Amino acid sequence: MHFKLRLLELIVGLLVVQVKSHPQADPCQNFYKVACGNWSASHATDSYESFMDRLDYNYQEKLADLLDNEREDDEPHFLQQLRNFYTACRKPLSQDQVLRILEHLIVMENIQNEELSVGLTAAFRLQVLIDLNDSNTYDIWKQLMSHRKHWDPNTTNREPLTREMFDKLWASLPKIPFPFKEYYWRELSELEEKIMSYGSEDDGFDSGDLVTRIPPFWMMPWPNGNITYENLSQMAHWLDIKANEFILTYIYMRLKLVAEGVSTESWHIDRDQCAEQSRQILSHPAAWLVEKNHPRLKEEPVLQDIFAELKQRFGQKLLANRNNFTRSTQHFLLGKLKRMRLRLSILPRNSSAQSMVRRIERHYRDVHMNASDYFGNLHIGLNHSRSHKKYAQLWAIVFGRQLIPSRISKSDLYPTQVRGYGTYASAFYIVKQNMLIVPLSLLEPPFYTHGQPSILTYSALGFILGHELSHGFDSEGMTFSSHGVGSSAVDRELDRNPRFQQELGCLRRRFGRKRYEKFADASGLELAYSAYFDTAQTDHKRNRSAEELVTQKQQFFHNFAQFFCSDKELLQAHDHGSDRKRVNDAVAHFEPFREAFSCGPSPRRRQCRLY
Ligand SMILES: *[C@@H]1O[C@H](CO)[C@@H](O)[C@H](O)[C@H]1NC(C)=O
Ligand SMILES: *[C@@H]1O[C@H](CO)[C@@H](O)[C@H](O)[C@H]1NC(C)=O
Ligand SMILES: *[C@@H]1O[C@H](CO)[C@@H](O)[C@H](O)[C@H]1NC(C)=O
Ligand SMILES: *[C@@H]1O[C@H](CO)[C@@H](O)[C@H](O)[C@H]1NC(C)=O
Ligand SMILES: *[C@@H]1O[C@H](CO)[C@@H](O)[C@H](O)[C@H]1NC(C)=O
Ligand SMILES: *[C@@H]1O[C@H](CO)[C@@H](O)[C@H](O)[C@H]1NC(C)=O
Ligand SMILES: *[C@@H]1O[C@H](CO)[C@@H](O)[C@H](O)[C@H]1NC(C)=O
Ligand SMILES: *[C@@H]1O[C@H](CO)[C@@H](O)[C@H](O)[C@H]1NC(C)=O
Ligand SMILES: *[C@@H]1O[C@H](CO)[C@@H](O)[C@H](O)[C@H]1NC(C)=O
Ligand SMILES: CC(=O)N[C@H]1CO[C@H](CO)[C@@H](O)[C@@H]1O
Ligand SMILES: [Zn+2]
Numbered sequence: 001m002h003f004k005l006r007l008l009e010l011i012v013g014l015l016v017v018q019v020k021s022h023p024q025a026d027p028c029q030n031f032y033k034v035a036c037g038n039w040s041a042s043h044a045t046d047s048y049e050s051f052m053d054r055l056d057y058n059y060q061e062k063l064a065d066l067l068d069n070e071r072e073d074d075e076p077h078f079l080q081q082l083r084n085f086y087t088a089c090r091k092p093l094s095q096d097q098v099l100r101i102l103e104h105l106i107v108m109e110n111i112q113n114e115e116l117s118v119g120l121t122a123a124f125r126l127q128v129l130i131d132l133n134d135s136n137t138y139d140i141w142k143q144l145m146s147h148r149k150h151w152d153p154n155t156t157n158r159e160p161l162t163r164e165m166f167d168k169l170w171a172s173l174p175k176i177p178f179p180f181k182e183y184y185w186r187e188l189s190e191l192e193e194k195i196m197s198y199g200s201e202d203d204g205f206d207s208g209d210l211v212t213r214i215p216p217f218w219m220m221p222w223p224n225g226n227i228t229y230e231n232l233s234q235m236a237h238w239l240d241i242k243a244n245e246f247i248l249t250y251i252y253m254r255l256k257l258v259a260e261g262v263s264t265e266s267w268h269i270d271r272d273q274c275a276e277q278s279r280q281i282l283s284h285p286a287a288w289l290v291e292k293n294h295p296r297l298k299e300e301p302v303l304q305d306i307f308a309e310l311k312q313r314f315g316q317k318l319l320a321n322r323n324n325f326t327r328s329t330q331h332f333l334l335g336k337l338k339r340m341r342l343r344l345s346i347l348p349r350n351s352s353a354q355s356m357v358r359r360i361e362r363h364y365r366d367v368h369m370n371a372s373d374y375f376g377n378l379h380i381g382l383n384h385s386r387s388h389k390k391y392a393q394l395w396a397i398v399f400g401r402q403l404i405p406s407r408i409s410k411s412d413l414y415p416t417q418v419r420g421y422g423t424y425a426s427a428f429y430i431v432k433q434n435m436l437i438v439p440l441s442l443l444e445p446p447f448y449t450h451g452q453p454s455i456l457t458y459s460a461l462g463f464i465l466g467h468e469l470s471h472g473f474d475s476e477g478m479t480f481s482s483h484g485v486g487s488s489a490v491d492r493e494l495d496r497n498p499r500f501q502q503e504l505g506c507l508r509r510r511f512g513r514k515r516y517e518k519f520a521d522a523s524g525l526e527l528a529y530s531a532y533f534d535t536a537q538t539d540h541k542r543n544r545s546a547e548e549l550v551t552q553k554q555q556f557f558h559n560f561a562q563f564f565c566s567d568k569e570l571l572q573a574h575d576h577g578s579d580r581k582r583v584n585d586a587v588a589h590f591e592p593f594r595e596a597f598s599c600g601p602s603p604r605r606r607q608c609r610l611y
Contacts (some may be wrong), residue, residue: 219254
């Protein structure tokens with residue numbers, strides 16, 4: 001069963017009001033190309049790589065401007081912490097600070113991934129906060145090893161430790177690691193030996209397979225001779241299997257070896273990066289500050305209206321009951337849809353300005369950032385977020401059904417996840433709460449402008465809301481009730497329902513683990529399209545001029561596709577697949593799309609339809 005909060009995020013991309021087509025591309029073959037054309041070339045000099053990034057970049061610029069301003073009298077405690085974090089991040093960093101934070105971390109009782117994350121970020125002088133969790137330390141090492149940056153490799157010692165050096169370093173450790181010196185020495189020397197065993201005199205390798213340089217700020221041994229990428233993966237594996245305590249102590253010893261003089265050299269983190277981290281670590285204070293200066297909440301009625309329409313469309317689908325579900329399952333699904341809520345902003349809603357400040361104050365009352373200790377602040381921030389994450393999960397399990405709906409009310413401060421939900425311009429659906437959250441940073445130009453033509457809103461935001469709504473009814477989400485409690489009765493019925501299983505098999509064969517996202521994309525596009533174009537009682541605001549209908553339909557699809565434009569059109573995202581395929585898969589079997597662009601009937605394969 002799923003007791004963890006399940007998060008389904010949608011990455012949003014570009015929306016451009018003006019349709020700029022790519023003349024060579026065939027919309028029926030590669031609609032991404034038609035809509036995005038030469039996006040990466042025309043945005044080559046920008047600081048963002050996709051439209052999603054652009055929204056976040058703009059938001060963080062605003063935040064940085066606000067944080068660069070003088071502080072005012074009587075600012076809430078949480079805002080001072082935000083300023084302190086940002087200020088410390090902007091100051092020059094030194095090797096000495098790295099050693100201090102490592103000393104601080106090493107003496108801790110229980111060194112978890114948050115501590116390792118801070119230690120690696122500091123030791124490797126990373127600009128971005130390293131994203132470390134229980135399952136991806138291997139990837140982190142691989143990334144650290146293939147990371148490219150200009151530096152002077154002479155500033156570290158890359159030879160294995162001699163016993164003599166080890167003895168000396170051991171004596172200066174802030175804490176003696178368990179269990180004992182000889183054990184540690186054996187583990188350390190075996191690791192170093194393994195690393196040094198790579199690298200070969202061989203010149204038989206294809207030069208494309210060779211790692212040509214030492215990773216930046218590498219403080220461990222590095223093999224002589226030629227290393228292939230395969231060797232690098234194995235080295236990452238040896239590091240990955242070491243305990244966090246071992247790694248932090250080891251890195252600390254190796255850094256102490258660095259030649260004299262190097263430690264005075266300092267480095268900086270960029271302004272936009274500091275703003276981004278401030279937003280990740282202190283999400284609510286950052287959202288509060290930006291919202292106070294650039295209010296977006298007045299957009300709520302527009303979004304709630306569209307959301308209501310999408311729900312109504314999806315309700316019609318459920319009522320059609322293609323799967324011939326039993327009455328109780330129908331009741332379950334319709335009840336869930338009816339009670340699904342949309343909330344704007346990660347901040348408390350429906351509360352007075354003072355009570356909002358009080359809630360945020362309460363959440364951050366134990367957080368005390370130091371305006372000159374960036375690494376220490378990172379640790380405080382991650383530790384704080386960890387304690388709230390655990391609390392949120394615990395209470396979801398312990399209190400169960402009755403308390404959840406009343407406990408998480410419209411006005412609660414929703415706990416965000418560093419580098420996860422709530423810290424980017426990305427909408428998300430929380431199964432446990434049957435709630436869809438749209439961060440206000442999504443409602444910014446050029447994605448969204450107050451009073452823009454509704455075709456732009458439906459094709460972009462409508463799609464996003466439809467996508468997230470659909471996650472409530474994908475094969476995993478649908479077994480959770482409107483209160484976020486899993487239903488084994490619905491689970492059993494789904495297992496036995498022949499039509500549903502057939503359609504699910506179709507999705508699984510075609511998309512594998514991406515099936516939930518592909519379903520949500522196709523369903524979201526269909527919902528948004530029908531909400532905008534199909535005639536119904538709810539339809540009172542659209543211009544139905546017949547001669548423009550085809551053009552309007554084309555514009556709708558262009559606008560939908562353009563928010564996926566990116567520099568990384570072919571990069572495989574974990575669940576969504578590449579941006580290009582995301583667009584092309586969503587439209588491939590959608591009849592109204594094929595009609596609008598005169599594509600002829602769908603190719604061989606039909607669409608997989610759960611409902
Ligand atoms: C994309 O733009 C670049 C620079 O503007 C140009 O050199 C390139 O030919 C363009 N590619 C296509 C496919 O239009
Ligand atoms: C940990 O990282 C992996 C790979 O990036 C990701 O799939 C997984 O969802 C993450 N887990 C948590 C709990 O964040
Ligand atoms: C590093 O050291 C080598 C040999 O001692 C020297 O040839 C090289 O120029 C140095 N590199 C830098 C960037 O100082
Ligand atoms: C390094 O990788 C190459 C192939 O990429 C492999 O032939 C060689 O055995 C590896 N070296 C070691 C020490 O495993
Ligand atoms: C590495 O391989 C190249 C050819 O790919 C060869 O010229 C060179 O001598 C090798 N270097 C070492 C240190 O073995
Ligand atoms: C739907 O299911 C009911 C039993 O739940 C069955 O009697 C009925 O024949 C089914 N209808 C179709 C069209 O499969
Ligand atoms: C803040 O950090 C600096 C540098 O690490 C330290 O000297 C100072 O004592 C810290 N201040 C507080 C209040 O902890
Ligand atoms: C980490 O959080 C706990 C509360 O969950 C707190 O007691 C502890 O002092 C925190 N440690 C640091 C280093 O902030
Ligand atoms: C509908 O659009 C047409 C063409 O753009 C325009 O001439 C007409 O006035 C519009 N009608 C309404 C009711 O907005
Ligand atoms: C402070 C505030 O605005 N409270 C309102 C919250 O919403 C309920 C109804 O949904 C109102 O009755 C309260 O006045
Ligand atoms: Zn999704």
